[in-house]
Amino acid sequence: MKNKRLMHPRNIFRTPPDYTALAIKYKDFRKVCKLELNGKVYIDYRNEATLRALTQMLLEEFFQLHVEFAPGSLVPTLPLRLNYILWLEDLITLLKLPVETVIRGIDIGCGSSCIYSLLAARKNAWHMHALESNDGNLTYAERNVEANQLAQLVDIFKQTDKQIIFKDFFNAKPDVNFHFCLCNPPFYDSSLPNPFNAKTRNEDKRTPPHNCHTGHNEELACEGGEVQFVQRIIEDSELYPQSVCIYTTMLGHKSSVARVMEILSKKLITNVCTTEFCQGNTTRWGIAWSFSSDFKLHNVVN
Numbered sequence: 528m529k530n531k532r533l534m535h536p537r538n539i540f541r542t543p544p545d546y547t548a549l550a551i552k553y554k555d556f557r558k559v560c561k562l563e564l565n566g567k568v569y570i571d572y573r574n575e576a577t578l579r580a581l582t583q584m585l586l587e588e589f590f591q592l593h594v595e596f597a598p599g600s601l602v603p604t605l606p607l608r609l610n611y612i613l614w615l616e617d618l619i620t621l622l623k624l625p626v627e628t629v630i631r632g633i634d635i636g637c638g639s640s641c642i643y644s645l646l647a648a649r650k651n652a653w654h655m656h657a658l659e660s661n662d663g664n665l666t667y668a669e670r671n672v673e674a675n676q677l678a679q680l681v682d683i684f685k686q687t688d689k690q691i692i693f694k695d696f697f698n699a700k701p702d703v704n705f706h707f708c709l710c711n712p713p714f715y716d717s718s719l720p721n722p723f724n725a726k727t728r729n730e731d732k733r734t735p736p737h738n739c740h741t742g743h744n745e746e747l748a749c750e751g752g753e754v755q756f757v758q759r760i761i762e763d764s765e766l767y768p769q770s771v772c773i774y775t776t777m778l779g780h781k782s783s784v785a786r787v788m789e790i791l792s793k794k795l796i797t798n799v800c801t802t803e804f805c806q807g808n809t810t811r812w813g814i815a816w817s818f819s820s821d822f823k824l825h826n827v828v829n
């Protein structure tokens with residue numbers, strides 16, 4: 528395929544799994560697949576029920592995670608979430624921590640699946656603090672942590688005010704420092720007349736998105752979109768420069784990368800790096816910044 532860029536070198540989905548074997552093994556996944564004449568399984572990524580069953584099956588098969596999503600909520604795609612976790616692993620190596628260090632991270636807006644925290648805990652035994660403002664998502668996230676016996680590693684924090692990122696959480700944990708924070712912010716700008724149809728891609732140059740649009744409006748949109756949400760994270764990070772060693776966020780629109788870099792630069796935050804998360808036809812971006820001068824952020828690919 529033209530211009531197809533690769534996933535992180537350690538991403539297990541760089542080689543597509545054997546979906547035929549998985550359809551034989553997982554009944555619920557089999558129900559949403561179609562068998563083609565050549566015997567191969569066809570997955571309709573534009574169908575929400577298919578995406579749900581696919582993500583649930585992949586989490587079960589590769590991470591022994593049993594995850595339920597709140598009805599109508601965002602269905603996370605696993606290759607992208609894994610690309611982000613692998614990038615964080617790379618960034619954490621820059622800290623040159625002793626091997627026995629207990630890694631602590633914050634997941635801003637964990638969603639109903641709590642997918643990043645569950646993956647980080649199951650894969651790396653990182654201690655995760657998952658922040659969420661939506662009550663329905665909180666209930667499911669708590670259930671998902673319990674169902675996977677990960678309560679020792681994942682702690683859910685109810686964010687009572689959506690405008691706040693760290694204040695209440697850090698007030699509740701005054702003496703704890705964290706190695707990183709991660710975030711998949713609400714992408715769309717709720718102040719636009721038609722937020723979900725706003726043109727964010729250069730349609731002439733790129734193929735249309737392959738996955739269907741999932742998630743409640745509240746999860747996907749906020750005033751000012753992802754740039755404003757990330758701006759709040761940056762402003763809060765300035766208030767707590769030592770509380771988190773590496774602040775990070777994902778961005779869904781390429782145009783947001785330059786805008787966020789400009790915000791960081793205007794604030795004279797210079798220990799910064801960016802990355803691309805490539806998943807076949809979908810690309811997302813990652814930005815990291817730090818107030819520490821003990822290490823220099825840069826991308827480590829191994």
Ligand SMILES: C[S@@+](CC[C@H](N)C(=O)[O-])C[C@H]1O[C@@H](n2cnc3c(N)ncnc32)[C@H](O)[C@@H]1O
Nearest residue numbers: 603636637638658659660661686689691711746
């Ligand atoms: C795009 S979803 C990401 C969900 C999940 N992390 C994922 O990647 O699938 C953003 C989530 O952030 C939550 N959220 C929005 N504002 C928040 C805030 N100030 N603090 C914590 N969570 C927030 C939303 O309710 C939603 O669940």
